[in-house]
Amino acid sequence: MNATGTEPPDRPSLGVFKFASCDGCQLTLLDCEDELLDLARQVNVTHFPEASSSVGTGPWDLSLVEGSVSTPEHLTRIRRIRAESRRLVTIGACATAGGVQALRNHADSDAYLATVYARPEYIATLAESTPISAHVPVDFELRGCPIDRRQLIEVVTAFLAGRRPDIPDHSVCFACKRRGNVCVTVAHGTPCLGPVTHAGCGALCPTYGRGCYGCFGPAGTTNLPALVPLMRRDGMDEDDVTRFLHTFNTTAFRAVEEEGPA
Structure with missing residues (x-):
């Protein structure tokens, strides 16, 4: 912050968002320790509910999205986030492939609801758990369950520098x-x-x-x-x-x- 107590306007803005997931990939960002301090000096984190109760609004230069699209509300929200993001990166298996919850895609979703919830009629859910890329354009997908913190830092710094992340795709x-x-x-x-x-x-x-x-x-x-x-x-x-x-x-x-x- 500067002397007036406001964030410098020249730093790129970062938003971190959660959909259907366990929060593990967001926690990986918080677990970056020393790198996180350097990152905080380079970006203005305006939306990250896992880390701060102060929730800002877009637009965002870079958005990190964890979790799959599993409810009707998710569909509306991811489209809004995409519209307000210059670059959108999905992080983790849920966001890139639907996650563990996508096991229901090949089973009877209603039967699962009836088994798990006492009043399934109050649960608003989609029949399938789908990756973010199934609904909006994605600039990069970072794999993992959870993601690797070194790869995460590479992705964030790459987009801040205006280059493509150097993430190998070998086995x-x-x-x-x-x-x-x-x-x-x-x-x-x-x-x-x-x-x-x-x-x-x-x-x-x-x-x-x-x-x-x-x-x-x-x-x-x-x-x-x-x-x-x-x-x-x-x-x-x-x-x-x-x-x-x-x-x-x-x-x-x-x-x-x-x-x-x-």
């Missing part, structure tokens, strides 16, 4: 090789989605001997038809494979299955 297997990990599938027969999953987590699960769960969605190049037989060889039946793929990024992996090798 988790590349990260495993860099860390010197032994392949959990080859060495131990552990089912792993690393070969088809977008890098960004630092190969966290394989580093501790677990198979990748696909939190970051499909990599830029995937070959699911070649991977599925390996998972079946490791003891998974067709239902197991389906559940394995359709968790964090149901919509995205289903699209890859339908399209075939990329």
Whole structure:
């Protein structure tokens, strides 16, 4: 702030918004620690309810949107945010692929409502949970459940500098090789989605001997038809494979299955 107690007008404005989600990706921004202080000096954060009770209005130079579109109200709100944003970036699996809640897209949504809520007639929801890009143009999608803070800082600083974010789209297997990990599938027969999953987590699960769960969605190049037989060889039946793929990024992996090798 300047001497008058107002924000300098020359700093770009940043808005952070939540739709249907767990807030984990917004918390990743708050968890940036030292980087967050530097970022706060470069932008004017005018809307971020997770961090401040002071809620400002647009327009915004950059908007970060977490969460999927799951209710009629979401449809109206995301269109308004898009209209008031020069650049809009979706963050996390919910915003980029519908999230875990998109599992209902392939089931009976009304049956879920009746099971979970005592008075489902008071619940206003859409039959499907969809990514933000299904409804408005998106300038960049940052994957993850939750997102990686280093990638988030790269995305924000890139847009502030007027350049394209440098986020690789290779698979988790590349990260495993860099860390010197032994392949959990080859060495131990552990089912792993690393070969088809977008890098960004630092190969966290394989580093501790677990198979990748696909939190970051499909990599830029995937070959699911070649991977599925390996998972079946490791003891998974067709239902197991389906559940394995359709968790964090149901919509995205289903699209890859339908399209075939990329």
